[in-house]
Amino acid sequence: EVQLVESGGGLVKPGGSLRLSCAASGFTFGDFSMNWVRQAPGKGLEWVSSITTGRSHTFYADSVKGRFTISRDNAENSLYLQMNSLRAEDTAVYYCTRQTKLSLYWYFDLWGRGTLVTVSS
Amino acid sequence: DIQMTQSPSSLSASVGDRVTITCRASQSISNYLNWYQQKPGKAPKLLIYSASSLHSGVPSRFSGSGSGTDFTLTIRSLQPEDFATYYCQQGYSSPPYTFGQGTKLEIK
Numbered sequence: 001e002v003q004l005v006e007s008g009g010g011l012v013k014p015g016g017s018l019r020l021s022c023a024a025s026g027f028t029f030g031d032f033s034m035n036w037v038r039q040a041p042g043k044g045l046e047w048v049s050s051i052t053t054g055r056s057h058t059f060y061a062d063s064v065k066g067r068f069t070i071s072r073d074n075a076e077n078s079l080y081l082q083m084n085s086l087r088a089e090d091t092a093v094y095y096c097t098r099q100t101k102l103s104l105y106w107y108f109d110l111w112g113r114g115t116l117v118t119v120s121s
Numbered sequence: 122d123i124q125m126t127q128s129p130s131s132l133s134a135s136v137g138d139r140v141t142i143t144c145r146a147s148q149s150i151s152n153y154l155n156w157y158q159q160k161p162g163k164a165p166k167l168l169i170y171s172a173s174s175l176h177s178g179v180p181s182r183f184s185g186s187g188s189g190t191d192f193t194l195t196i197r198s199l200q201p202e203d204f205a206t207y208y209c210q211q212g213y214s215s216p217p218y219t220f221g222q223g224t225k226l227e228i229k
Contacts, residue, residue, distance in 0.1 A: 059216035
């Protein structure tokens with residue numbers, strides 16, 4: 001089955017760290033760029049970070065730059081998000097998404113169920 | 122960075138109605154525009170890419186149009202399962218891959 005399964009969320013104190021994982025199955029993980037998208041409670045979607053195929057170029061939203069690190073292990077079919085110096089405003093459901101490219105177009109066509117990160121003292 | 126603005130923020134409609142949601146980009150993005158549907162407690166699902174191409178398995182009552190800065194998502198003959206929140210996303214430039222703020226479609 002083609003799917004993405006996130007894990008690693010939980011309750012963490014402000015200033016703390018957490019590492020999210022996303023296990024991919026049912027497709028050739030290494031052929032796709034991957035992303036993290038988050039959604040704060042009752043709010044909209046916010047793109048967080050992206051990692052390409054090949055040389056694994058990485059990109060970050062300004063809100064997380066310098067604090068979060070995205071990485072991937074193609075041998076393990078896994079995507080990661082290392083989150084440091086966490087703030088209350090990082091509280092959200094974090095989704096792992098697959099980025100599919102068709103000719104000149106791309107889109108997020110596969111999403112995990114999400115993992116909840118709560119930053120609170 | 123490209124900003125995406127949706128209107129309205131919320132919308133009430135009845136089963137069988139035709140509804141239109143608008144998305145505006147802060148600069149021209151040609152037709153590099155995606156639409157997603159999200160139901161409460163669930164992950165978003167891709168509906169439309171390249172402004173008007175229906176993703177596999179999406180019912181034909183959904184359609185998208187537009188180019189440049191102005192785009193629309195139209196749902197013809199609303200079904201009970203269509204009541205959800207809809208997001209547009211620009212697919213034009215390199216990151217940030219900006220989403221609109223969402224349009225919540227509710228039952229009247």
